[in-house]
Amino acid sequence: MAKTILITGCSSGIGYDAAHGLKAAGWKVFATCRREEDCERLRAEGLTSFQLDVADPESIDAGFNEALARGHGRLDALYNNAAFACPGAAEDIPPGALREIFETNLFGLHDLTARAIKVMRAQGDNGEGRILQCSSVLGMVGYQWRGAYVATKFALEGLTDVLRLEMRDTGIKLVLIEPGPITSKFRKNAIPHFEKWVDWKNSARRAQYEEQLLDQLYHREGPAKFELPASAVTQVILRALEAPRPKARYMITTPTKVMGVARRILPDRMLDWVLANG
Structure with a gap:
């Protein structure tokens, strides 16, 4: 039987390409999206797609159970890809914006991860499965205007590091995928969140x-x-x-690899200068 994988955030960009690419490689892909109209489009393209909104606990429950039903109770892999950004100066990001972005970028992701681990523990003699978390170069270093997103990715990296340690006595592997700049609608999709939450016209940094x-x-x-x-x-x-x-981390794009080295070897002040002037 083909191995099964559940992927979140498949409407465009990384998730969309991964769904098609893994299907072509022989995986049985459950390509989930937040909106039903996107699922309909993916089904028309030959993918198995259904709704799963990682910001909605009821949708997580329904989507995860749908994946299990379609996989006859088995789940070989989970790729937590769904995420969004809310750009703005950190001082202008209100608590509500942080709660909203963490709900999608961390809390919902962790809910799915914990559910997957329970299923994977029952597979094989010592548990069997693989969980991939889509982090970012911004999970290693901070960057101006990206504070909310950076906070979620730093949290994701720490949580995944702990899970990887705790799963060492099982056959379940935790992996961080760390892209840098990738062609997608990520910037465009961030605009509604910026407009909803950031009062930039009344900010001390309006000129910036x-x-x-x-x-x-x-x-x-x-x-x-x-x-x-x-x-x-x-x-x-x-x-x-x-x-x-698998490696604990896979760095993708030159900026990610450069920052991975810089984070380890540069003093904080020098790294701050590089990031502020890069």
């Missing part, structure tokens, strides 16, 4: 918003420096799923 962030959000065209297509992430996901002994 006008000079920097607004242009990045609304007017930037073309790929970012060192940007790679989503297929680059899919290739790494396949390696992480199929390697007998």
Whole structure:
């Protein structure tokens, strides 16, 4: 039987490419999306797709149970991909915005992870399965205007490190996928959250918003420096799923690899200078 994998956030970008790429590689993919219209589109493209909104506990319960039913009670892998950003200066991010982003980027993700572990513990002599968490270069270093997103990814990295340690006595492997700039709708999808939560016009940093962030959000065209297509992430996901002994972390894109080294060797003040001027 083909191995089964549940993927969240498949409407576009990394999740969309991963769903198609893993299906082509022989996996039985459950490609989930927050909105039913996106699921309908994916089903028309030949994918097995149904709703799963990681910010909604009832949707998590229904979507996870649907995956188990379609996999006849077995789940070989989980790829927690769904996430969003709420850009803005950290001082302008209200508590409600943090609660909302953590609900999707961490709390819902952890709910799915815990459910998957319970199922995977019953598979094989000592449990069997693989859980991949989509982190980011911003799970290793902070960056201006990205405070809310950075906070969720730092938390995800720490939680996954602990889970990886705790799962050492089982056959369940925890892996962090750490992309840098990847072609997607991520920036566009962040705009509604920015407009909902950030009162930039009354911010002490209004001039900086006008000079920097607004242009990045609304007017930037073309790929970012060192940007790679989503297929680059899919290739790494396949390696992480199929390697007998997967790495704890897979860094994707030049910025991620550079920052991985810089985080280890540079003093904090020098790293701050690099990030502020990069």
